[in-house]
Amino acid sequence: MALTRSMMRRAAVAWQKGAGNRIPTTRVVNTAMNDNCPILISPSLVSLDLPEIWPTNSTTHDFPLTCKCSDEQTAAIIDGKSIADEIMLRISCEVRRMKESIGKVPGLAVILVGQRRDSQTYVRNKIKACEEAGIKSLITELPDNCEDDEVLNALSRFNKEPSVHGILVQLPLPQHLNVGKILDLLSLEKDVDGFHPLNMGNLAMRGREPLFIPCTPKGCIELLIRSGLEIMGKKAVVIGRSNIVGLPTSLLLQRHHATVSIVHAFTRNPEQITCEADIVVAAAGVPNLVRGNWLKPGAVVIDVGTNPIEDPGCEHGYRLTGDVCYEEAVRVASAITPVPGGVGPMTIAMLLSNTLDSAKRAYDFP
Ligand SMILES: NC(=O)C1=CN([C@@H]2O[C@H](COP(=O)(O)OP(=O)(O)OC[C@H]3O[C@@H](n4cnc5c(N)ncnc54)[C@H](OP(=O)(O)O)[C@@H]3O)[C@@H](O)[C@H]2O)C=CC1
Numbered sequence: 001m002a003l004t005r006s007m008m009r010r011a012a013v014a015w016q017k018g019a020g021n022r023i024p025t026t027r028v029v030n031t032a033m034n035d036n037c038p039i040l041i042s043p044s045l046v047s048l049d050l051p052e053i054w055p056t057n058s059t060t061h062d063f064p065l066t067c068k069c070s071d072e073q074t075a076a077i078i079d080g081k082s083i084a085d086e087i088m089l090r091i092s093c094e095v096r097r098m099k100e101s102i103g104k105v106p107g108l109a110v111i112l113v114g115q116r117r118d119s120q121t122y123v124r125n126k127i128k129a130c131e132e133a134g135i136k137s138l139i140t141e142l143p144d145n146c147e148d149d150e151v152l153n154a155l156s157r158f159n160k161e162p163s164v165h166g167i168l169v170q171l172p173l174p175q176h177l178n179v180g181k182i183l184d185l186l187s188l189e190k191d192v193d194g195f196h197p198l199n200m201g202n203l204a205m206r207g208r209e210p211l212f213i214p215c216t217p218k219g220c221i222e223l224l225i226r227s228g229l230e231i232m233g234k235k236a237v238v239i240g241r242s243n244i245v246g247l248p249t250s251l252l253l254q255r256h257h258a259t260v261s262i263v264h265a266f267t268r269n270p271e272q273i274t275c276e277a278d279i280v281v282a283a284a285g286v287p288n289l290v291r292g293n294w295l296k297p298g299a300v301v302i303d304v305g306t307n308p309i310e311d312p313g314c315e316h317g318y319r320l321t322g323d324v325c326y327e328e329a330v331r332v333a334s335a336i337t338p339v340p341g342g343v344g345p346m347t348i349a350m351l352l353s354n355t356l357d358s359a360k361r362a363y364d365f366p
């Protein structure tokens with residue numbers, strides 16, 4: 001039976017009541033593993049389902065705005081990996097349905113310039129995820145010292161290729177390249193990253209709808225919604241204002257009717273501003289920037305930061321750490337995303353979701 005949004009919300013409330021008023025212990029907000037948890041299994045992807053068309057009498061999980069802070073207190077852990085796995089499963093089913101009905105599959109093209117190890121890893125992960133979902137992937141690799149024209153040529157080939165529905169230019173590009181010029185050329189209909197200025201402008205303007213919502217911000221919102229956490233009317237602070245994360249996240253939170261403040265490198269007393277927030281999204285790229293005392297007790301913390309820290313004890317000689325001091329935050333927040341295993345896997349799931357949406361649009365496939 002398909003579950004309606006109101007049924008999902010009732011389930012979310014039931015889940016909240018089940019937790020009772022006791023001091024929360026570590027809960028894993030998990031989707032794929034638990035068949036009895038319909039809130040997390042049933043909602044459709046946010047996609048273009050933006051708040052204008054949402055019911056206003058929402059009864060989603062209203063996280064505690066004040067709660068006792070004690071040594072034992074541990075926030076619920078928002079398990080991005082499980083939530084992303086659940087979404088990936090649904091994408092695979094949709095890809096199969098498309099293939100069986102019209103004999104077509106979605107296609108994603110990636111342009112990777114240079115030898116950055118982190119970029120190579122991210123691109124490899126994206127290609128692997130495509131394979132798992134049955135999405136066709138193509139990759140063009142260019143050397144560090146290539147010219148704008150070589151990137152632009154690769155881009156126009158992919159723009160014209162009908163079997164490619166999504167194009168991703170892996171960022172950052174080497175300094176000498178003109179990112180603006182390159183992103184401007186990317187076909188709006190294939191801009192699955194949502195970085196084209198028209199997509200970003202449409203995201204910012206009321207009454208307009210972007211063709212694609214940037215993947216990481218969309219992943220953050222999905223995590224909140226699928227965990228039954230209310231956004232509407234909440235105070236949100238986004239730390240960071242980059243084009244790929246901070247800015248679109250703040251725009252998207254506004255679309256979901258949060259009151260949003262933005263903290264950046266020039267903000268004075270960032271901890272005072274952050275301390276007032278019900279929802280904190282950290283995307284500064286500074287390890288452990290957000291300390292426990294930056295948070296209001298009961299706040300929800302979404303840690304986007306993915307910072308490599310040298311650690312000879314780890315497999316690749318480094319480990320990933322977030323922008324939030326996890327050990328401190330987990331004692332103050334009501335819910336938190338881990339790094340790794342939080343926002344990162346959602347970014348990839350949203351990329352594939354956008355690529356699927358794009359292919360459906362191109363083939364007029366319902
Ligand atoms: N998990 C995922 O899927 C993804 C993770 N990331 C990670 O997110 C982090 C941010 O990435 P990205 O947005 O690309 O980074 P950028 O370097 O492009 O932007 C960083 C932003 O943070 C702000 N900032 C820097 N230092 C501080 C500080 N001390 N206090 C407050 N604000 C600060 C900067 O402010 P100003 O504008 O004033 O310079 C800037 O707006 C990185 O760790 C990155 O690896 C990124 C993309 C996806």
Ligand SMILES: Nc1nc(=O)c2c([nH]1)NC[C@@H]1CN(c3ccc(C(=O)N[C@@H](CCC(=O)O)C(=O)O)cc3)C=[N+]21
Nearest residue numbers: 122168169170171172193215306340341342344345347
């Ligand atoms: N055009 C473009 N689009 C992007 O979306 C884009 C980009 N450029 N440049 C770099 C950032 C970074 N980014 C991540 C994606 C996945 C993980 C991810 O899967 N992280 C895993 C860990 C991965 C690992 O172990 O290395 C996790 O957090 O669990 C992280 C970061 C996308 N970005």
